[in-house]
Amino acid sequence: MAEPLFRRVALIGIGLIGSSLARVLRRDSPETHIVACARRAETLEAVRRLKIADETTDDPAAAVADADLVVIATPLSAYAEIAAKIASALADGAIVTDVGSVKEAAIRDLMPAIRDGVHLVPGHPVAGTEHSGPESGFAELFDDRWCILTPPPGTDPSAIAKITALWQLAKMKVVTMPAEHHDRVLAVTSHLPHLIAYTIVGTATALGDDLRSEVIAYSAGGFRDFTRIAASDPVMWRDIFMKNREAVLDVLQRFSEDLTALQRAIRRGEGEVLEDWFIRTRAIRRSVIEAKQA
Numbered sequence: 238m239a240e241p242l243f244r245r246v247a248l249i250g251i252g253l254i255g256s257s258l259a260r261v262l263r264r265d266s267p268e269t270h271i272v273a274c275a276r277r278a279e280t281l282e283a284v285r286r287l288k289i290a291d292e293t294t295d296d297p298a299a300a301v302a303d304a305d306l307v308v309i310a311t312p313l314s315a316y317a318e319i320a321a322k323i324a325s326a327l328a329d330g331a332i333v334t335d336v337g338s339v340k341e342a343a344i345r346d347l348m349p350a351i352r353d354g355v356h357l358v359p360g361h362p363v364a365g366t367e368h369s370g371p372e373s374g375f376a377e378l379f380d381d382r383w384c385i386l387t388p389p390p391g392t393d394p395s396a397i398a399k400i401t402a403l404w405q406l407a408k409m410k411v412v413t414m415p416a417e418h419h420d421r422v423l424a425v426t427s428h429l430p431h432l433i434a435y436t437i438v439g440t441a442t443a444l445g446d447d448l449r450s451e452v453i454a455y456s457a458g459g460f461r462d463f464t465r466i467a468a469s470d471p472v473m474w475r476d477i478f479m480k481n482r483e484a485v486l487d488v489l490q491r492f493s494e495d496l497t498a499l500q501r502a503i504r505r506g507e508g509e510v511l512e513d514w515f516i517r518t519r520a521i522r523r524s525v526i527e528a529k530q531a
Contacts, residue, residue: 241268242402247304249274249297249319251284252470253365254336255310256374259289261407264376273371274300283371298326306403309335309347313476316346324350332356332396334403338423338473340387340416342480348389356396361385361419362409363427367468379407381529387416424484429492431474432485434466 246262248255251273262269273290274297275281281293294300301307301323309319316337327333327350334357337343343359351357364382366373384404388397401411414422441460478485502510 241266242399242406243269243306245270245272245304246306246308247272247274247300248290248308248310249300249323250308250310250312250315251275251280251290251371252310252369253373253378254362255308256284256287256289256371257376257378258308258310258336258374258407260374260376261379263289265406272300272304280371287371289371289374297322301326301328301331303328305331306399307331307333309333309337309343312470312472313337313339313342313346313480314472316343317349320347320350324352327352327355329354330356332358332399334358334360334400336360336362338427338477339480340385340419344387344389344416356393357389358392358396358400359387359389359416360400360404361387361423362404362407363423364409365469367465369470369473376407379404379409382409383530384409384411385419386411386413387419388413389416420481421484421487424481424488428477428481428485429488431466431469432478432489433492434463435474437463438467 243266246269248259248271251259255273259271259273262271270292271290272292272294273281273284274294275284276295278295281295284290284293292300297319305328307323307327309316311319316335323333333347333351333355335343335347337359338361340359340361344357347357347359362379362382362384364379366378384407386397386400397413404411437460499511499514501507502514
């Protein structure tokens with residue numbers, strides 16, 4: 238029998254992404270010993286009930302002891318505290334990775350735990366749903382999606398190769414890019430859309446009671462999609478906006494300028510301007526479908 242890619246994996250955080258990765262390992266690498274770490278007893282009880290880990294603990298240092306892979310899958314605001322707790326317990330040769338949506342912040346907060354002989358390969362599997370918790374995970378979550386790795390300069394190529402192989406095991410397409418570039422790209426493709434969704438749903442909830450009830454009762458597809466996005470984990474998204482604020486503010490300014498231009502076109506009755514804009518943006522949707530990311 239071939240050696241597993243990783244012998245012992247510590248999952249620090251076992252929500253949607255962490256539990257989905259655990260299910261991938263259960264499916265495709267049954268020899269891998271999985272340790273799940275979470276703060277809440279109810280979460281660990283769910284992990285045991287679902288049988289997606291071999292061990293559970295609420296102590297990050299105990300979880301990473303003797304692990305050859307450590308996956309940080311918590312909200313971004315917990316990274317610095319976790320790094321401090323696991324630094325002295327990491328095994329020689331261990332690889333530390335994560336699944337967070339802001340990579341410069343991830344590197345900054347996790348790097349203090351990375352001594353000589355330990356490797357940091359930050360990652361972002363660009364996949365998810367609006368659900369959270371270990372019960373929400375499923376192995377197919379990652380199928381045909383992209384995983385972006387942002388290893389700092391000088392990272393051991395063999396460590397990068399092993400994390401690449403991990404996400405390929407999960408049936409993801411893997412690309413590597415600088416952390417700063419990742420954060421600017423995701424500000425456009427993920428962070429701004431979520432901010433808009435939270436804003437639109439918030440606007441609807443601020444309406445009078447009679448109008449708000451009708452908005453909910455007669456929700457069209459567009460509003461339903463916004464409510465789905467706005468149902469995402471509020472702690473996770475709070476952290477994303479705080480940790481990626483410069484890139485988000487930059488793209489938000491550009492969006493505000495475009496929105497003002499459309500507002501002007503509507504006010505002036507410039508139908509041709511609106512139609513031209515809609516034709517150009519419809520092409521983006523076709524590109525997303527052709528890239529099999531719909």
